[in-house]
Amino acid sequence: MELLSKLNSPVIYLICGSIVLAVALVCVVFALRAYRAGKAIGMDVTKMKRTIVASATFAVLPSVGILLGVIALSGSLGTPWPWLRLSVIGALHYETQVAEAAAEAAGMEKLSAAAMTPRAFATIALLMSVCIIWGMVFSFFNCKRYTRRLSAGGAREKGEKKSSLAGFGDIAMTAMFIGLVSAYLGSYIGGFVSGQGLFRFAGSWLPLAVALVGAAAMRLFLWIKERYNAAWVDSFSIAGSMLIAMASAIFLGRLA
Amino acid sequence: MNEEKNRQIYERYLAATHRLGRIACAVTLALLLAAPFVMGAYLGAMPDLGAFGKGFASIGLVYFVSCVAEYLIYVPMLGAGGTYLAFITGNLINMKIPCAVNARDIVGAKSGTAENEIIATLSIATSSLVTILVLALGVLLLIPLQPVLQSPTLQPAFDNVVPALFGSMACKYFRHNGRIACPTLLLMSALFMLVPALTSSTSFMIIPSGAAAIGLAYLFFKREQTAKEARG
Incomplete structure (x- = not known):
């Protein structure tokens, strides 16, 4: 218990807070x-302002979800460290898994405040940091070359009107995103159908139902946009659809 | 003339972005790696490097592979500035990627253009700042907020942020791309139904799913090109 109060002490807040502040400054500099x-x-300029408004509204709800990750981890790791992890480099779906696995590696039966020692905490913190740094490491060493190679490919496409790949770049990007969404929706369908045994249809249907409500809400927003020629709806359609879908989860969750 | 001037401005901007991005990555990496040791010094114990090595061998390698895949897939979507920021701030799949794609779509920016680069950077910087702000406020108000955020009534809502996000995005992107989306979704659903254990590795399954979608898109693209050529 004494350790947990140390993990929540002003010194740890200062260490973590200063890193969060540094990253916030980087974001401001890049945005400006x-x-x-x-x-x-x-x-x-209107397009850039719309981007800022749409991205800000888009980010609010997932951020609240991420905040829950901070709360979930704060019981065993204190508040400042999970706050830093989920503000910088971390990812909601990684952190809890990595923290649990790191706790096992540090010799704890499970991640808990009762079993935590200063040495175990420092080891867990180091493992959590190192496991997910690779994207940043690759960006440092390779981003310039990789993006230049991509632009060179794009320029070649534009230069050669008859190129077999001319114009495929945008289609490929959209297809990749469709692949990403399909993987997640497929996992909800698979989870429901076979989550409790092959083809027993006894798994949780809640994520699938929530996704369907989100899709229906988005359809409504798109209809409003097209029917009333209201382009501004675009800036709020994702956040609005998510809010409706998440609210539906409260009611559907009682039936699940 | 004006186009040439804009190109020069953009080239200078890109070069400076890479310089700044690298500095930001190096500084953030140094800070993140130093933090466990600094906190350890304050707590009176250093990390156990033996346990760290064991842990890294069991979980670190898995995330290394995942990071390689994420990097290769997402850089083309994010551009230079977006890449540096997204990999510094994290939460790519559940926020940064959908956010950048949505912004690009709203504005109608084409991939590989200066406009796409600027829009992706603005989008990721804005969403990162909102997350940092929400988390900072949340941490500041943790005591009064905790009962609300952790109330059993609201729990299903917060447990389903990602399904809500991808359901909404699916409607937007599947609508005009049914012939790519339907087979891909069917394929992924069949895979997850036949091998339910894959649900714990959904982020890895993005790779075959994305490959299938791009493969299909390429097939349709080639077919349309051939048809256009035949029409003259």
Whole structure:
């Protein structure tokens, strides 16, 4: 218990908070530079403002979900460390798994405040940091070369009107995103159909139902946008659909 | 003339973005790796490097493979500025990628263009700042907020953020791409139904799913091109 109060002490808050602040500054610098560069090359300012509004509204609800991850981990790791992990580099679906596995590696039966020692905490914190740094490491060493190679491919496409791949870049990006969404929706369908035994249809149907409500709500927003020529709806359609779908989970959850 | 000037401005912007991005990555990496040791010093114990090695061998390698796949797949969607920011701030699948794709779609930016680069960077910077703000406020108000956020009544809502997100996105992107989306969804559903254990590795299953979708898209694209050529 004494350790948990140390993990929540102002010193740990200061260590973690200063890193969060540094990353927030990086975001501000990148946003300002992008906005200025956009203006300088003659981009439509309205489009950039719409991007900012849409992204801000989009991010609110998932952020609250991420906050729950902080709360879930704060019981065993204190609040500042999970706060830092989920503000910087971390991912909601990784952190809990990695923290649990790291606790086992540190010799604990499970992740808990009662069994936590200072050495175990430092080991868990190091493992949580190292396991997911690779995206940043690759960006440091390879982003410039990789993005240049991609742009060179794009430029070649544009230069060669008859190229067999001309115009495929955008289609490929959309297809990749469809693949991402299909993987998750497929997992909800598979979870319901075979989650409790092959083809027993006894798994949880709640994620699938919530996804369907989200889709229906989005259809409604798209209809409003097209029917009333209301382009502004786009900025709020994802956040609105998610809110409706999440609210439906409260009621559907009682039936599940 | 104006186009040439814009190209030069953009080139300068990109070069500076890479420089800044690298510095930001290096500083963040150093801070993140130092933090466990600094906290350990305060707590009076250093990390157990033996346990760390054992843990890394069991879980670190899995995440290494996942990070390689994520990096290769997402960089083309994010552009340079977006890539640096997204990999520094994390939460890619459940926020940054859908957010950037949504912004790109709203604005109608084409991949590989300057507009796409700027929009992706703005989108990821904004969403990261919102997350940082929400988490900071949440941590500040943790005591009064905890009973609300952890109330059993609201729990199903927060447990289903990702299904809500992907359901909404599916409607938007499947609508005009049914011939790519339907077979891909059917394939993935069949896989998850036949091998239920795969549900615990959904983030890895994005790779075959994305490959199938891109493969299908390429087939249709080639067929349309051939038809266009035949029409003259």
